[in-house]
Amino acid sequence: MFHYFCSLACFLVLAVASNADSLKLLKEREKKVKGIVSRVMPSVVAVIGSGRGQSAAGSGVIINEDGLIMTAGHVTDAAGKELTIIFPDGRNVKGESLGINRTRDAGLARITEEGKWPYVKIGDSQKAKLGDWVVAMGHPGGYDLQRTPPIRLGRILSLGQMGMLGTDCTLVGGDSGGPLFNLDGEVIGIHSSIGGSLAENRHVPSVVYKKDWDRMLADERWGNLGMMSSGIDPDRPMLGVQMREDDSGVVVTGLLPNSPARRSGLKEGDIILEVDNMKAGAMSEVVDYVSSRKAGDEVELLILRGEKKRNFVVKLARWEDLAEEMGRGERNDRVPSDPVEERPQLGVVLDAEADVEGAKIHEVMEGSPAAAAGVIAGDIVKEIDGAQVGSAGEMAGLFNKYKAGQKLEVTISRAGEEKTLNIELTVP
Secondary structure, three states, X not given: OOOEEEOHHHHHHHHHHHHHOOHHHHHHHHHHHHHHHHHHHHHEEEEEEOHHHOOEEEEEEEOOOOOEEEEEHHHHHHXXXXXXXXXXXXXXXXXXXXXXXXXXXXXXXXXXXXXXXXXXXXXXXXXXXXXXXXXXXXXXXXXXXXOOOOEXXXXXXXXXXXXXXXXXXXXXXXXXXXXXXXXXXXXXXXXXXXXXXXXXXXEEEHHXXXXXXXXHHOOOEEOOOHHHHOOOOOOOEEOOEEEEEEOOEEEEEEEOOOOHHHHXXXXXXXXXXXXXXXXXXXXXXXXXXXXXXXXXXXXXXXXEEOOEEEEEEEEOEEHHHXXXXXXXXXXXXXOOOOOOOOOOEOOEEEOOOOOOOOEEEEEEOOOOHHXXXXXXXOOEEEEEOOEEOOOHHHHHHHHHHOOOOOEEEEEEEEOOEEEEEEEEOEOO
């Protein structure tokens, strides 16, 4: 028997549809969804491992007959290299994790046992439209032999926010890494940030996997999940400059390594007068204009250097690519014999879009320091070691100074009441 769940928003949509559409159309849609579920369910698996010495579990979906699996990056990151893959009928096979793009929360895994496995097609997430019906599947709460993977029917609510698809498909812990299908039965997304708000859940678009396919197949692991946790959209267009305002105008105070601005010839001390013939009266005007464009677009800057005005054409870069170039530059500058110090991880995903005073926890990763201390999804972090936290970005910034092994006093607000938790930081 299939298990169906639908969010409140989904029920409201269906209620409206029952008046606007014919009963025949609704029955046809129901029949179509059941057909999709029957076809794709054998490929929806549980992904289990024992990374960091503790059991970690999530979901995934097989996308070729050789047993290649799409899942969430944080699932395989937590689960470790050796995996157990469980099919809906209870079969267990061995598997292994492959590459991870942590910035986009995208990961691949594969079944290591011989065989031909049930699989589904990968769809084009860029063709998805607001309001499209979608089907979410996974293993909420972990694998359960007493049921098939529950089916959640919903609609797409947002496209591209934080580089994610947003839906109203109700998901909970254990669903991470599970597939989001369109009504053609194609995978267009993988469940990522879930559990903090049942009204909208985020899914890694399939186009992200296609872009990074070769790197993940080669077992390359890169990026930082904290980028999205900090409220930074990985697709955001960037000049790659640091700026400040003074009496002379908007002054370039620094250029990021390998940034488009540096390659175009900008220098520290340049004053930005205009962007595409628009007067740059304030730093915020430059940022807002650049953010309104797309990565790959070219913008023309009118610069004052000394007493001369000069024009520069800058091709905007994606923040994710720029951040990766920064990291690559740091690695190239490092003496090979120097040990690489890993940054400690709290083990949470923050809701960068929450309208709260503080940093709202969107998801707590199983086996993490936060989970061990009792942090749960929905908590709002107010202070860390006495330092006030005003937003997700501020919280991410505070962690730049901490090291593994440090013990922190973290004040959270839960259901209107504040409490202090003691958390010891570890590295992944």
